[in-house]
Amino acid sequence: MLNISIFNIVCTILNLLILYWVFRKFLFGRVDAILERRREEVDDANKAADKAIEEARATKKEYEEKISLADEEKQQILADIKKQGYDEYDRIIADAQKKSQEIITEARHNAETEADRTREIYAAELKEMVIDAATKIAATKHSSAEDSNLYDKFIDEAVANKNG
Amino acid sequence: MKELLNELLMEDKTLIHVPFGNGFFDIYTSVVVTWIIMAVVIVLVLVLTSNLKVHNISRRQAALESAVIWLRGAVGSMLGEEAAAYTDYIVTVLVFIALSNMVGLFGFTPPTMDLNVTLALSIMSIVLVEAAGIITKGTKGWLKSFAQPMAAIAFMNVLELLIRPLSLCMRLFGNILGATVIMELAKSVVPVLFPAALSLYFDLFDGAIQAYVFCFLTSLYIKEAVE
Numbered sequence: 116m117l118n119i120s121i122f123n124i125v126c127t128i129l130n131l132l133i134l135y136w137v138f139r140k141f142l143f144g145r146v147d148a149i150l151e152r153r154r155e156e157v158d159d160a161n162k163a164a165d166k167a168i169e170e171a172r173a174t175k176k177e178y179e180e181k182i183s184l185a186d187e188e189k190q191q192i193l194a195d196i197k198k199q200g201y202d203e204y205d206r207i208i209a210d211a212q213k214k215s216q217e218i219i220t221e222a223r224h225n226a227e228t229e230a231d232r233t234r235e236i237y238a239a240e241l242k243e244m245v246i247d248a249a250t251k252i253a254a255t256k257h258s259s260a261e262d263s264n265l266y267d268k269f270i271d272e273a274v275a276n277k278n279g
Numbered sequence: 280m281k282e283l284l285n286e287l288l289m290e291d292k293t294l295i296h297v298p299f300g301n302g303f304f305d306i307y308t309s310v311v312v313t314w315i316i317m318a319v320v321i322v323l324v325l326v327l328t329s330n331l332k333v334h335n336i337s338r339r340q341a342a343l344e345s346a347v348i349w350l351r352g353a354v355g356s357m358l359g360e361e362a363a364a365y366t367d368y369i370v371t372v373l374v375f376i377a378l379s380n381m382v383g384l385f386g387f388t389p390p391t392m393d394l395n396v397t398l399a400l401s402i403m404s405i406v407l408v409e410a411a412g413i414i415t416k417g418t419k420g421w422l423k424s425f426a427q428p429m430a431a432i433a434f435m436n437v438l439e440l441l442i443r444p445l446s447l448c449m450r451l452f453g454n455i456l457g458a459t460v461i462m463e464l465a466k467s468v469v470p471v472l473f474p475a476a477l478s479l480y481f482d483l484f485d486g487a488i489q490a491y492v493f494c495f496l497t498s499l500y501i502k503e504a505v506e
Contacts, residue, residue, distance in 0.1 A: 120307065121303075122304055124402070127309070127310060127390075131400070134375055139367050139371075141324050142327075143367055143370075145331055146331070148331075149331045149344070150344070
């Protein structure tokens with residue numbers, strides 16, 4: 116048991132080296148290859164996931180931009196509509212003012228016409244009265260006092276007529 | 280007692296006698312048992328590692344993968360990052376010594392009970408340790424490392440080249456021999472049941488512990504050499 120045999124030591128060393136080679140080549144080599152492949156797949160999957168997230172972010176940004184553009188557009192449309200509304204309002208008001216002005220002018224014109232007519236009637240009446248008085252004076256012989264009375268009477272009549 | 284020791288220590292270890300070379304080429308039982316262990320391990324490795332898949336792995340593959348990762352993790356943590364390249368060899372030695380120590384369960388004489396085998400293992404270890412030192416530091420740096428931390432103890436450091444493998448070799452050999460002696464004694468005192476319990480301890484537990492100790496010390500030396 117205690118004797119030493121170089122040959123057997125060498126044999127054992129060779130055995131160890133062979134075992135080491137087998138372990139390295141088959142056990143570790145094969146298992147490592149599988150682990151490595153799995154790691155690569157996981158890495159690939161991670162990369163793909165990262166890429167997908169990146170794409171999703173880009174798309175989201177794009178949509179957000181689109182939405183903000185739509186917002187602007189909406190504001191623009193609203194502003195346009197408001198402007199149109201104000202324009203319409205202004206137009207209507209202007210129309211109304213114009214019309215009322217016309218009505219007022221017409222009314223004034225009508226009133227003037229009426230006043231003219233009334234004045235003409237008065238004038239005609241006055242003329243008739245003057246003719247009447249003149250006729251009355253011419254028909255009778257009078258004293259100057261009577262004439263004065265007649266004139267007074269005529270004037271009173273005219274005043275009463277006018278007031279009445 | 281004395282006969283028992285005589286029987287264990289002085290028995291003829293030669294299993295295959297080679298007719299030439301005056302006994303130099305005689306092959307010992309330990310080497311033959313090593314071959315048997317190797318054959319079993321190699322077949323096992325080939326069977327276990329055949330048809331490995333990336334997805335939908337079988338339980339066999341899952342067990343194999345976790346065993347490999349676990350063994351490497353355990354040995355790798357002993358070696359440290361700088362010496363991680365030597366992990367595979369240490370794992371191989373660990374498995375080999377553990378199996379050699381446990382082969383007594385199947386009625387074989389453990390190869391590690393032969394001084395030649397433990398000597399071979401420790402020679403490999405010290406060669407690896409020094410090679411690791413030379414590879415990492417270069418021949419000059421390796422030679423200088425003998426004068427560390429001071430030149431006065433260079434002699435001790437050189438002596439360690441001999442002491443380290445000797446202690447590794449003798450520790451393993453002595454433990455396994457001692458275990459076998461105690462087992463034999465126990466068998467002659469209480470032949471039933473008791474030896475079975477002892478065998479559980481000595482063959483399995485102590486076998487694993489000794490394999491671990493051997494690898495732990497070798498790892499420690501390598502780690503020290505590459506620092």
